[in-house]
Amino acid sequence: MDPALVAPRPGGRTFTAEVVAGLGDTAPGGRVRLDAIARWLQDVAYRDVGDAGLLDDGTWIVRRLRIRVEAFPSFDERCELTTFCSGVGAVLAERRTTIRGDAGAHVEAVALWVHLEPGGDGLRPPSDAYREVYGTSAGDRRVRARLFHDPAPPPGSPARPFAFRAADLDVADHVNNAAYWTALEELLAGADAPAVPYDAEIEHRVPGDAGPAAITGDAAAAWILDPAGTTLATIRELHA
Incomplete structure (x- = not known):
């Protein structure tokens, strides 16, 4: 597996939820669109944090998201999403998610999330409770806020x-x-x-x-x- 798409650590917390690809998720040919997949990913992340009892622990926003589709989900396909925290930083966390569908869908994703104060004003380190819940799954993997893409388009780009x-x-x-x-x-x-x-x-x-x-x-x-x-x-x- 790609080194950035790390596997779950033995004994670490994982969370699994199901979704069925609906009409609003799919392109005319029946494949699930990338924006719908991104929405599924953030929703399962929220559900995991809620299930862990950490919803009052600040606000998380996405800094970077990678989606690797091995096989696109399709309309009316029942999909299982399994997610876990794969790394932490001073005010960051990395989250890995795998999507598998009953008709063969397979998606791997990795997201970098930034932790903010509950109102969204100012950075906030993840709490001790967060680190306790996700510490085993994150292990010693440390993540940073650095972005890698060129921030500006070439001059004169239409x-x-x-x-x-x-x-x-x-x-x-x-x-x-x-x-x-x-x-x-x-x-x-x-x-x-x-x-x-x-x-x-x-x-x-x-x-x-x-x-x-x-x-x-x-x-x-x-x-x-x-x-x-x-x-x-x-x-x-x-x-x-």
Whole structure:
């Protein structure tokens, strides 16, 4: 397995939930879209933290998410999501999730989450309770907030209009991370099912708001910009 897609540690906490791919999750050809997969990933993470009794322990936001699709889930497929904490940092945690479906779906994902104060203002180290619950699964794996994508598009890169909707805002009052994967779906339009394995990553730089935006680049490397030209997020296809 890819070193970044670590396996669960023996004795570490894992959490499993089920989801059935619905009409709102799927593209015209029946595959589950990447933004729906991203939503599933954040929902199972929330459910895990809730099941562990840690929901009052600050707010978590996604800094980076990688999704590697070995086989896309499809409409009406029952999928099992198994997630665990695979590393911690000063104000960070890494989470691994595997999706398996009863019709053959297989997705591996790894996300870097930043921990904030309950109201979202200011960084907050994970609590002792968090480290106690997830310490065995995280082990000695330490994660850092460093981002790896080039933060700015090449000079003169043409941009295409994009927009985030009010419906894309979440309880933190900024564009939810899953909505950024709709930008990648726009870039993939016309290719109903990308060839698998399909491996892509989005890094988030500053919070986004509802309203006009722009995309420059293509599905292999793209930048999502606000109206002032600030990079909100970057998209990369990853290759072995």
